[in-house]
Amino acid sequence: MKRFLDAYGEDLEFGQIQMNYLDWSFQDAKGKADLLKQFDIPIWVMEPLRGGSLSKLASEYEERLTMLRPEEKIPAWGFRFLQSIPEVTVILSGMSTYEQLEENIATFEEERPLTQDERKCLLKIADEMLVKKTVPCTACRYCTSHCPMELDIPRLIGLYNEYTVTGGGFIAPMVVGVLPENKRPSACIGCKSCEQVCPQQIQISVVMKEFSDALK
Ligand code: SF4
Ligand code: SF4
DSSP states (O other), X not given: OHHHHHHHGGGOSOEEEEOOTTXXXXXXXXXXHHHHHHTTOOEEEEOTTTTTXXXXXXXXXXXXXXXXXXXXXXXXXXXXXXXXXXTEEEEOOOXXXXXXXXXXXXXXXXXXXXXXXXXXXXXXXXXXXXXXXXXXXXXXXXXXXXXXXXXXXXXXXXXXXHHHHTTTOSXXXXXXXXXXXXXXXXXXXXXXXXXXXXXXXXXXXXXXXXXXXXXX
């Protein structure tokens, strides 16, 4: 993205990125927003509720948010988070029912950006959601030179995380689908040689097997 902005940033009227409180760290939306800010490019947001997955949370998370703002509906937290980012000028939200349309209109009738404490709580919840759903690969790449199949392990784990967070989605299956067969998760022979050097002690062979089975 930096190279693209270095080349074309001057000509851009806006930058459209996927941004929501879960992707703030997961897809590094924060880094992308910072870059667009550096280039003075307004942000247009897509997937503010991550395909609707942030419109309903686990009850423990919903309770924590409701304690902070009893009157705020759960989907509105996603929009209030974005209202807290001054560079955001447009939020594109898909709606599938008339009720959702009415709710969103009501939400945007007023700007109620999050306070520091509310934002901290929301991002902490996002971190907790990610810890539960994702494999904590740091992309250090210590493992890759140990793989006899020369798999791009951190990339595959990143796709696995995308797959689990979206409950399948289309991105991970599509990206894996265009890899050569001998570079897909199914090419893992389960030798575990990568696991000997992983500082995060990830059971990589298990992840590859699960991912491969899920994609069948
Ligand atoms: S377990 Fe799989 S990913 Fe790990 S080194 Fe062996 S073939 Fe590569
Ligand atoms: S060694 Fe572990 S943490 Fe590092 S890239 Fe490989 S799987 Fe990820």
